[in-house]
Amino acid sequence: MCVLLLIFAILLHATLTVNAIKCWEGLSAKVQMPLGTKSDNVNVNLWVLTECEAGTELIKMTCKLEPGLKDQSKVMIENLDRSVLYGWKDNQNEQSELAFNSAFNVFAVPPTNVSVNRSFFRELLPLSTISQEGPYLFRMFNDNLWSDMSRVYLFLELVIVKEDGAQRKPIDADDPLVAPIQCIGQTFVQQLKVEVQNTELYDSGTLYPYKAYMTNELSFSDNVKGHFMASSGHYPSLKHDDATDAGFLARCRRFAGGRKARFISRLDFDLGNQELYLLNNMDVLFTIYRAKDAFLLQCLEGGQNNGTQYGLYLHDIKLYVKMVEVQPSLNMSIYKTLERQPATYAVRKTEVKSVYLSAGRTEMEYNIFSAAIPRRVTIALVLNRAFNGHLAHSPFNFRPYSIRDISVHAAGQAYPAVPYRMNFADAAYIRPFVDMYEALGMANSERSMDITLDQFHDGWTFFVVPLTSTLDDSCGFELLRSGTTSIRLQFNADIPAGGVEMIVLGEFDQLIMIDYNRHIVSDSKIA
CATH class of the missing domain: 3.90.249.10 (Hexon Major Viral Coat Protein, domain 3)
Incomplete structure (x- = not known):
């Protein structure tokens, strides 16, 4: 009986050796041959999959390298159940791919420029x-x-x-x-x-x-x-x-x-x-x-x-x-x-415009862009005398001037969809402050332009309005949308004497193409 069991074990070992040493998705184990040894004297330990009465299990086996191999031999393993290989069959999603820590990639060499x-x-x-x-x-x-x-x-x-x-x-x-x-x-x-x-x-x-x-x-x-x-x-x-x-x-x-x-x-x-x-x-x-x-x-x-x-x-x-x-x-x-084919340069085209808001008004609307609809609009207000140059006034002192609501209208849509209803005198301006960070991709992020809530109230009042389909500043192009872009403003108090200048920065998609003869074509209508 013992002799029969021994013969069965030998046959099983040979079968596993033949069936297990195969290719598994390109993952290879390189085995370094000790100097001065014969190839048929080197053993390799492998974890292989075997079927038994209790089900599938992972066992450790030792196989000899084929005779005739020189300094290195490549052992490839295929058809190993990944969850069993790592011992996490019950915890790993079968749709999850395997991942390896890049710190183990000790054989790679950086590319050369x-x-x-x-x-x-x-x-x-x-x-x-x-x-x-x-x-x-x-x-x-x-x-x-x-x-x-x-x-x-x-x-x-x-x-x-x-x-x-x-x-x-x-x-x-x-x-x-x-x-x-x-x-x-x-x-x-x-x-x-x-x-x-x-x-x-x-x-x-x-x-x-x-x-x-x-x-x-x-x-x-x-x-x-x-x-x-x-x-x-x-x-x-x-x-x-x-x-x-x-x-x-x-x-x-x-x-x-x-x-x-x-x-x-x-x-x-x-x-x-x-x-x-x-x-x-x-x-x-x-x-x-x-x-x-x-x-x-x-x-x-x-x-x-x-x-x-x-x-x-x-x-x-x-x-x-x-x-x-x-x-x-x-x-x-x-x-x-x-x-x-021509060389292509995808750029973010910018346009800056100014609109004079006369004193005494509390509500107004201006058509600011009349062709393509921009990706994003940034709006700020500054005193007219500072805008024209004055020793006592900074031209970059952007203040709210008792603004109650500001919105951008394009393609039949209003941005933001819900009015702000601000009151800077009562510190009710948290939404445009958060929207500024959101539109610039800095909300809930380590990136920041370091404009505080107090600064937003006093000298750094920027209204940043995204008009993209996702309201995010993605790196790709947006579908072409043509039409008039207007800005509507409402104030809680009259615009001060001397008037206020509204600065508007618009951003658009643009493609510049240069051919073999160095002829240039600029196309802002990206579809």
């Missing part, structure tokens, strides 16, 4: 002599280098001066505290135009400072604004139009005693807000118009009305653009592809 020979920043000088009126033109001539439009930096060297008879001289210690407005490295620019191959791809209009400021305030945390963005003259403030504010005093110190201040900031334009390189052999022209001194400067203490005229003197202006030298073989491959 073979597409780029080198990269560097090219300095562009103005095409004409620097004047205080502008405009300033910079041309990037076509060559065999690709360019990174997201790395176009504006360099400025500025000093605050005052009128002294017929001359202008730098301010000194006897002058009252005078500072530039927030983020002067960007807000110095009143209008930016970008032409590629004699085709205008971007024109900010005369509201570029508002686009730059609103983008910064609604995109970056205080950690970024207070550290890296000091290079562009951004110092976080807690209160606008306050001579004791830390941000205002920090901006004063940059120019104290007539010092020259230098700034570097990234140009904010649509093509530069995407990561794809611009094709080589492209001629690019940047045209920059500066803002007026009354808009750019603030003086918040005694002496601001003593008749002294202050100005911002430009000593130097340059552009720095990142250039990329691509491998010749890759260039040829892209050329051949361009013969069949």
Whole structure:
């Protein structure tokens, strides 16, 4: 009897060895052969599946490697019940795929970048002599280098001066505290135009400072604004139009005693807000118009009305653009592809508009966009005299002005669907505050632009309204919707004397296509 059992065990072992050593979904176990040993003397321990009277069970078996194998042998296992393999048959969903910790991938090697020979920043000088009126033109001539439009930096060297008879001289210690407005490295620019191959791809209009400021305030945390963005003259403030504010005093110190201040900031334009390189052999022209001194400067203490005229003197202006030298073989491959299809750049097109709200009104509606319906609209209100430039008022002091309700109407729909019914005097404005974070994708997230609830009430009142189908800021295109987009406002009190300016930032889908001959087609009607 014992002999029969022994023979049965041997036959069962042989059967398991034949049936179990197979391929299981590409998962392999590499067995390293000890040096100086014969292949038929190496044993491998495997967990294999076997059927018995009690059901399916996992057993450990030892098998010998096939003779003739050299330094390594690959043992593949197939048809193992995954739940039994891990001992969790009762707890694992049969539709769940297996997962392995990437920390065990000790045989992988990172990929090697073979597409780029080198990269560097090219300095562009103005095409004409620097004047205080502008405009300033910079041309990037076509060559065999690709360019990174997201790395176009504006360099400025500025000093605050005052009128002294017929001359202008730098301010000194006897002058009252005078500072530039927030983020002067960007807000110095009143209008930016970008032409590629004699085709205008971007024109900010005369509201570029508002686009730059609103983008910064609604995109970056205080950690970024207070550290890296000091290079562009951004110092976080807690209160606008306050001579004791830390941000205002920090901006004063940059120019104290007539010092020259230098700034570097990234140009904010649509093509530069995407990561794809611009094709080589492209001629690019940047045209920059500066803002007026009354808009750019603030003086918040005694002496601001003593008749002294202050100005911002430009000593130097340059552009720095990142250039990329691509491998010749890759260039040829892209050329051949361009013969069949154009290069495509998906960008987020932006438009900034302003609407004057006259004093004494409590309700109004304006048609702000008349073609495509935007993906998202950002609205802010500022005093008209600050908008036009005033030493005592920041042009970025966005306040609620007793607003009760604000809504965007497009394609027969109202956004938000339920009216806000705000009352800032009674601290009833929590919904638009939460909606601001929701629309920017920062609600319930570690990402934040660090605008507090108190700041939202006092100087940072932004109404951000998403118009996408999901009300989320997804990275893909939305279905094309055409029609008029209007904004309706209602106030609890009359608009103050002098009137208020409404700033509206709209965002749209746009596709830019460039063919083999470098002809450019821009299509905002994405379906």
